[in-house]
């Protein structure tokens with residue numbers, strides 16, 4: 086059990102071709118027993134951050150502290166961490182039992198205690214029948230469990246996971262996700278989880294760290310990150326399908342602030358209006374926050390249906406709105422046909438406004 | 451079909467080309483002295499005999515030469531593996547400045563002709579008292595064995611997923627511990643294959659052995675057998691028997707480890 090503090094971590098990879106700035110000024114406090122996820126697109130520096138915490142990579146500058154102690158210079162084996170790799174990295178020439186035992190052996194744990202712990206982990210993860218097999222003889226899900234077991238058995242202070250579920254098929258992934266959540270409930274070890282799957286991050290974490298290009302974009306609970314994204318990048322990254330984005334301008338009119346884009350004019354919610362930002366802006370609205378309203382409703386925006394997709398219990402409608410394309414999410418019972426004209430209502434309380442048009446356009450609220 | 455025929459035809463030609471001298475050597479060693487020079491030659495001995503082999507061990511110092519060679523080659527192979535594997539691992543994994551340039555220099559050293567090395571080496575070894583010593587000769591063989599091992603094993607190590615070592619480091623192993631526990635077991639085929647090649651280089655090497663060792667009692671097989679040719683008044687049956695025995699361990703080794711050779715030298719390029 087430990088708190089983790091990342092203090093202004095920088096990481097630059099220098100090579101002949103130039104330098105890659107993989108991590109910029111990452112500062113973060115993780116509480117004891119907390120489950121945090123690092124999410125972001127490929128190449129955003131998630132693994133780099135995790136590997137620095139593990140001691141597999143040295144930061145260019147900055148510090149890593151466990152329980153207030155600076156451990157930046159320590160070897161991985163002196164950090165009391167465990168890590169689950171995306172590839173599982175099970176030792177191919179060892180049986181499952183030997184894989185589980187290896188860390189204990191290396192730390193000089195006596196034989197009886199090793200056997201007791203291996204038995205306990207085997208029971209907990211239901212892998213006891215696999216003990217004498219080699220990793221090659223296991224299915225993906227079984228390997229996953231063994232990899233988890235190998236990490237758990239040591240009772241680490243911090244548990245690091247780098248996309249541990251991404252090699253599993255969709256069904257198994259959901260199942261293992263639930264198991265992982267249950268596991269964290271049980272062991273209550275600090276867990277740092279890297280994924281590019283925002284849904285995994287949302288369902289598992291106490292807090293989510295969204296990263297892009299090596300820069301932390303937002304830290305918050307899944308709720309916060311979803312409903313109050315700090316900038317356009319976070320807004321678009323979190324949630325599937327993505328938040329609809331319409332670029333336009335903010336201008337005052339008749340004592341109110343209006344957002345306008347070709348064919349769309351919406352009043353800005355009072356809270357956001359108080360900031361008084363004008364000029365170029367982006368309007369964001371989640372697919373579930375757009376409703377279909379009867380034609381003629383005041384404020385309704387007319388639009389044409391392009392395509393409808395059934396996704397099980399719900400339906401996604403792709404709708405053309407004066408040159409913009411938006412996605413609307415409805416229950417499956419709402420059937421729309423291509424070419425049909427509909428009226429869209431936007432819930433003003435659920436609009437997101439960003440000042441500017443780039444990824445880093447900050448939220449106005 | 452035609453294509454297959456052509457390939458098999460070419461393979462057969464190559465086989466005859468390579469294997470015929472070996473066949474002739476073995477057959478001649480088993481013919482009685484009177485049959486060796488018969489014209490036309492016999493394809494199989496009319497009378498099989500081991501007389502040349504008996505002669506070889508009773509009348510010549512073949513046995514000692516063989517043991518000397520074995521000792522030198524085993525020593526140099528083990529030293530080359532110990533040094534070369536560590537070097538190769540460092541080249542493959544550690545973040546060291548100038549690693550690439552160093553790697554290329556190693557390759558250059560490997561390609562450097564032995565004939566150019568031998569004079570400076572001789573002068574150096576004289577100073578160090580390493581001439582006329584099996585240790586000295588084994589060390590001299592490291593000049594090509596180590597670069598060879600490093601070159602092949604570097605690619606081999608590079609093909610082993612780095613995650614495995616990192617997992618071991620996190621599990622509590624040191625660098626060397628991870629190398630020993632996790633990397634080397636994966637690399638066994640490569641180690642066997644390169645080890646055998648390093649051994650063969652040394653086994654067949656003539657020039658260094660001739661120049662660095664003048665003491666009759668320490669002489670190794672290749673120069674020893676050369677002397678054989680003159681001292682025994684070119685008894686071909688005897689020479690063929692000696693050659694057969696000198697080749698036999700190699701043929702056996704190749705037969706036994708063929709499996710490793712294929713996976714071993716192939717694994718550097720293709721990830722299995």
Ligand SMILES: Nc1ncnc2c1ncn2[C@@H]1O[C@H](COP(=O)(O)OP(=O)(O)OP(=O)(O)O)[C@@H](O)[C@H]1O
Pocket residue numbers: 098099100105106107125126127128129130131132133134281
């Ligand atoms: N050893 C390295 N040498 C050079 N550049 C590296 C190295 N490791 C990572 N990088 C670069 O650093 C950046 C961040 O890489 P990182 O592996 O942390 O990304 P990631 O967020 O984990 O991506 P993914 O989701 O694809 O795993 C990338 O641009 C990557 O190319």
Ligand SMILES: [Mg+2]
Pocket residue numbers: 131132133247
């Ligand atoms: Mg990664």
